[in-house]
Amino acid sequence: MRDMDEIRLQVMWNRLISVVEEQAMTLLRTAFSTSVREAGDLSAGVYNARGEMLAQAVTGTPGHVNTMAEAVMHFIAEIPSESMYPGDTYVTNDPWKGTGHLHDITMVTPSFKGDELIGFFACTAHVVDVGGRGFGADGQSVYEEGIQIPIMKFAERGEVNQDLLRILRLNVREPNQVIGDFHSLAACNDVGHKRLLEMLDEAGLDNLERLGAFILSRTHTAIMERLEALPRGTWSNDMLTDGYDEPVKLAVSISISDGGLGVDFSGTAAMSRWGINVPLIYAKAYACYALKSVIAPDIPNNAASLAVFNVSSPTNILNAERPAPVSVRHVIGHMVPDLVLGALAQALPGKVLAEGAAALWNVHISARPTADSEGRRAEVLMFNSGGMGARPTLDGLSATAFPSGVHTMPIEATEHTGPIVVWRKELRPASGGAGKYRGGLGQIIEIAPADGHEFNFSAMFDRITAPARGRDGGQHGAPGSVTLDDGTPLRPKGWQHVPAGRRLVLQLPGGGGFGEPNERSREACESDQVKGYVTEDRS
Structure with missing residues (x-):
């Protein structure tokens, strides 16, 4: 009976992945911006009631998926559970609580089964414009780079916040595209919620707790086995990037121990006065992605597999503090995998x-x-x-x-x-x-x-x-x-x-x-x- 129960949970796990894939495909089919509709610059995922990511859509980018895994916790911290209602949708583009710059809109939707909060759906997409100077590195503070949306309600009990939409229309160059994408993001989460309820009803489950525990425990066991097979030690790497008007040095050290894998960006250049700075949430996202792509590419990406990586940094261009300009954070951020893999290659010669x-x-x-x-x-x-x-x-x-x-x-x-x-x-x-x-x-x-x-x-x-x-x-x-x-x-x-x-x-x-x-x-x-x-x- 135990084996049959585990097989049943594995089938449901696969079904959950298909739910978030349909969630992502809804965004692809309904998005207004070509960067979303044609390029797939998005992410989608499902979380338990504590905000731990259980599954992500294959469609999407690591910079969105892995930042979103942390971002949901910020939403939970700012919106108390007693203020959450069926039909709600929450939104932000805060670079330090979302995905690293203002052009990415993150939406989180609480999922209720009856009166019980059972989890969350989240999605992210890059919109064509957020006002300000436009998408570029010329700003010298985040205040120049566009409209900032704090964590707030896009919709409450199914009613869209019209005041927010009016503010958006007056602050962006392409209001129809931008507002259209906001609605696409909300619809994407709604589709995930509906499919999840259908799945739970078919399985006779009241919530995600049992399935979530199975997913996270199996993932933790698998990722720890991979870590145990790695050599112990510390390795370092550095590299130069073009920067804005002068080269920028990036530096990293990786430490592998019995407790996990640590990444430290000490030695990296100071924050720039231009918009190429990277909030740590984004640098962490790509550091984890690089490590996982070599160490455990076949293990699902969720809260348990991400938890074994500890990424830290003093304040610098890879851990920029507000109000640093961050519009083009992806340029330096996309260098992080090569930086990290250069150190890992010393520990795993011939494999990187x-x-x-x-x-x-x-x-x-x-x-x-x-x-x-x-x-x-x-x-x-x-x-x-x-x-x-x-x-x-x-x-x-x-x-x-x-x-x-x-x-x-x-x-x-x-x-x-x-x-x-x-x-x-x-x-x-x-x-x-x-x-x-x-x-x-x-x-x-x-x-x-x-x-x-x-x-x-x-x-x-x-x-x-x-x-x-x-x-x-x-x-x-x-x-x-x-x-x-x-x-x-x-x-x-x-x-x-x-x-x-x-x-x-x-x-x-x-x-x-x-x-x-x-x-x-x-x-x-x-x-x-x-x-x-x-x-x-x-x-």
Whole structure:
């Protein structure tokens, strides 16, 4: 009977994962912003009544999922249980209590079965605009970066807070898209709640306690077994990133002991005066993701598997304090996995991939008609990816978003949102670092204003002065560059202008190679030549 009961709980666990997948797919199907609808820049999950994450949707990014796992606790701390009612939905974009910057909206919905609070559903998505300076690194405090929404009720007993919507409409450039996404987020949680009640009724359960205890206990046992197999000790790593106007040093030490795995960012550069700072909640999210992807990639991501990682830092660019500007926190934050994995590679030689492009090459375009034409204004957001680092037994993936995992938005969908033309989007030859296994290739992208238009764009790029490093003898990936089509160099970060008739040219960085280049097989070298992945002077 005990074996049958455990099988039944395992089936229900799988069913719970399908519930949160449907929750995430609801957001994908109903979102207004292309960054959500096309790129999957979101997360969704279900929590027990204490706010512990039980299951997450596979669809989504680590930066959203792992910050959301902590964020739900902040909601519970600020909204007492006696003030929670069926039909409620709560919201925030607080960078320090949500997901690290103002553009991410986190919504949490209490789940009631009858009069009993049995858990929570939460979701996060990046919206196209939150006012202020726009999505970019130019702000010098969080107050410049957009509207701040404290943890509050988006809806109470099913009634949407119309005052909040009116405030939003007056503070953002694309009110219809933004408010549409708010409703999509709320609907996403509602779908999860309904499917959960159906599942519990079918199983004859009153709440999530028994299933949750099974999930967390099994996960804890599995993750501790993986930790027990790791060597004991402390290892350190550091790296340079481009920063805003000067290089920024990131540093980490990893300690593995019987009690768990500690990560410490001491030695990292001080907070920046520009909007590239990272709240610790976001740095923790990507540190945990990196470690888990190597140590226990097959173990479910939930409160129990995350609890074994202890991430700490003094105040610095990876633990920025309010009111530091944090709009572009993802650029430095996406470097955290390469930083952490560089230390882990010393403990697990031959098992960790090389560095990659890491940070997304996001570009936020604010298009407008020229003075002598009648066109339209629009805010356009593109997600673009460089190459991944080579893996211990395989080449790196080209034009792939690691560690974020978001998709590249189709050109057609991007052009539909505003008056721009993408003239070129192709793999960048010779950008992957040479090695026994080659680094992934970056891309070359050319974007121009449509006829009668010009645009300003926010550059959010890195790996231009500090390329991805190879591992175990592998060579560095090619650095990136950003110019106009006439060769005029542009800055890797900050708002800049592309006049009518000119094109913005982005050459995205490649990933580092793994192993000695002279150990690469002849067949692989010939294949690279045939496909145009390398040139004669770079193999």
